[in-house]
Amino acid sequence: MRNHGGRAPLVVGTGIAGLYVALRCRELGLRPTLVTKSRLDEATTRYAQGGIATALGPDDSPALHLKDTLRAGAGLCDPAAAKVLAYEAPARIADLVRYGVPFDTVEGQVSLGREAAHSRSRILHAGGDATGLSIEETLKRRVLDAGIEVRERTALRSLRSAGSAGVAAVLSGEHGKNAEEVEAGPVVLATGGAGSLYRQSSNPSVATGEGVAIAFRAGAQLTDMEFVQFHPTVFWREGAPRYLITEAVRGEGAVLRNEAGERFLLGQHRDAELAPRDIVARAVNREMERTNHPCVYLDATAIPRDRFYARFPSVCRFLATYGLDPSRDWIPVTPVAHYMVGGVTTDLEGQTSLRGLYACGEVASTGVHGANRLASNSLLEGLVFGERVARQLVHPVARALPAPGRTVTVSWPPGSGRGNLAAAFERVRDLLWEDVGIVRVGSGLRAALVEFAELGKSTEPGRSTEPPGPVANAVLTASLIARAALTRTESRGAHYRSDFPVRRPRWRIHIGLVKA
């Protein structure tokens, strides 16, 4: 293994994963460059409310955190990766404390919240429900203080394998202007998820899954792309932004009711509102269909007002703008696309199948989440595997990339580049939501794939020398999600097929996608 001749790493993305990797690289003596297609402070990370999971309580242990993570993953977690996540978590939280993240405390002890499918209270939070913002602001300050070069409004457009030199990256400014190929070296993808490709989503607009499409085009293997997690409780009102009401609200005792006031989750799962996310999301979806009502309601009126306002100040401020007081009013909520479980396949050190290309954070498929992510494990994943990527860049160790049980080869031909890009993007969002959403069926997936292929023909550039733009990448990522979802003829974790509604033992394997 070589350490890329000491070449400076290019880190793409300024969420928790990218900021943390860049910082740790700097501390380990490297000179990373950090780029983001948007502003330094616009990433999904800042919207994370609930917190970050770590076994710190007196009744808790990494072994219990691991057990909960494996259970949520519905038989598909990579146990070695999940073990790394749970056992290295306390050290990474110590790093955040060292950097100055002001985690909330009660009487001098760190305050630990409870969330769905966690058997213990282990969610650290900051500013009540402003955990992501607090982490991002702290890491951002540290990155700037460390003098790390940051290039805002600079998008990664394509990658090309350059053998032992690493990976050559094409970057461009806004609207694809001033494209430049930077010298080949190690590249760390920290480009986040794809949630905003769905019509209904909790994610900010930067979350378009571009890193997945770019890595796939360059020849990297993807895994688990069919697993898209839907969050069950996002604020619903016509024309209002899709503001997430964190799961921690249910952890504090809020319950879900239909319009008639019935707790429809009782009797569906022994943990009722604290059942795993996929179960709650599908139950909400079913209830909305059954009652033909556009939302269900989160009833937090049993939680003492002072406690609710202290723990969830941002949620309260948001609700107040709609004239709602959670100590008195039920909160209208609906499920939306939230988290991309799969992504670019990595080993335990963040190395992808492409030499010199690393991935961490939501864009990576490390195997920790299996078929369904345990709440508050994703900020943590960015840190734990970000640390491993930084160390790997300095002291490489050889690992074997996990081999998927089934590999699907996907061809994606060049197009004319003459399509209406804005219309194509909107169509992608509708198709994903309608046909590749909470409940999927083979006929819908096949129809979506046909349309994605058509959209690909008009959005892919005509010339092979021209890197595909964001809309072409959106179409490709959407198509890859649908392809994996069609391949998996069972229901497991976040992936539910109404034509194959049960879990099948023979599908306890990962689906890999590679370019033809």
Ligand SMILES: Cc1cc2nc3c(=O)[nH]c(=O)nc-3n(C[C@H](O)[C@H](O)[C@H](O)COP(=O)(O)OP(=O)(O)OC[C@H]3O[C@@H](n4cnc5c(N)ncnc54)[C@H](O)[C@@H]3O)c2cc1C
């Ligand atoms: C509303 C909400 C609440 C959440 N709550 C929690 C929670 O409580 N706990 C938890 O653990 N997780 C939570 N999550 C999930 C978690 O926030 C994300 O998984 C995590 O922040 C992802 O971090 P990241 O660094 O991988 O990516 P991001 O934070 O999304 O950052 C991606 C970066 O990549 C950049 N980028 C993308 N494409 C390109 C490109 N082509 N070129 C250059 N730059 C590019 C983006 O601009 C951005 O800077 C929540 C998510 C949402 C949406």
